[in-house]
Amino acid sequence: MQNNTFSGLFVGHNLITLNEVDSTNTFLKDAVSKSTPLLDGTVILAEKQFAGRGQAENSWQSEPGKNLTFSILLNPFFLPVDRQFELNKAISIALNDVLKKYFPHSAFIKWPNDLYISNKKVGGMLIENIVQGNKIRHAIIGIGLNVNQVDFPANLKNITSLKQELHQDYHLIGLLGEICSSVEARYLQLKAGSFIKINEEYQHQLYLRDEWAPFKFDGKIQSGKIIGITEIGQLILETEDETRIFNNKEIEFLN
Missing domain, CATH: 2.30.30 (SH3 type barrels.)
Known part of the structure; x- marks a missing residue:
């Protein structure tokens, strides 16, 4: 469905909300493989994700209705395959830009795909690229962010959420809008060729850098x-x- 509440130019304007799905990345990959017409910047948002995946096939556990679990479709055909980590850096910075509004001195990017508040994980992402020739035709960016969940499985160590840290509830769609705007800004910066600036910011925000x-x-x-x-x-x-x-x-x- 169309959504005109997001302030950016295209990321999030086509927002598809699913009550339950195995993985928003898998859903989006299947749609792309079947040539389903989807706009650049389409967002697939899941109320419940029962087989969410993290980096290198790690699982992502999220309490339904409490957090953000979604995927963004981008078409970075301008980016050669051998520079695909540039997209990882740009999206990581974009997510950290949002977190720094709430945690100006303690939000970090943990290599290669996690988001940290001090020494605890608050979120993560998984980028899956579909390649055509030596270019990236589609990038499917899966993002999980712990927002209003406060109880986590005992086997998950060093994990937190916005609510656990700041003791208040957050409006999920409002926060999603902030993230989409930030992702769009950093993506357009990447598209404009600002690789040096993006790299400097990414390196500066690394968890445990120079420690x-x-x-x-x-x-x-x-x-x-x-x-x-x-x-x-x-x-x-x-x-x-x-x-x-x-x-x-x-x-x-x-x-």
């Missing part, structure tokens, strides 16, 4: 300091002996 902290890699716990991200999205870690580069799942944060 010595414990990590687990090579089968043991070691001390390291994040000093940056490579062009293709690998983590650069300074250890006591050398500088190392890691892909996702090759290193575990222990904070």
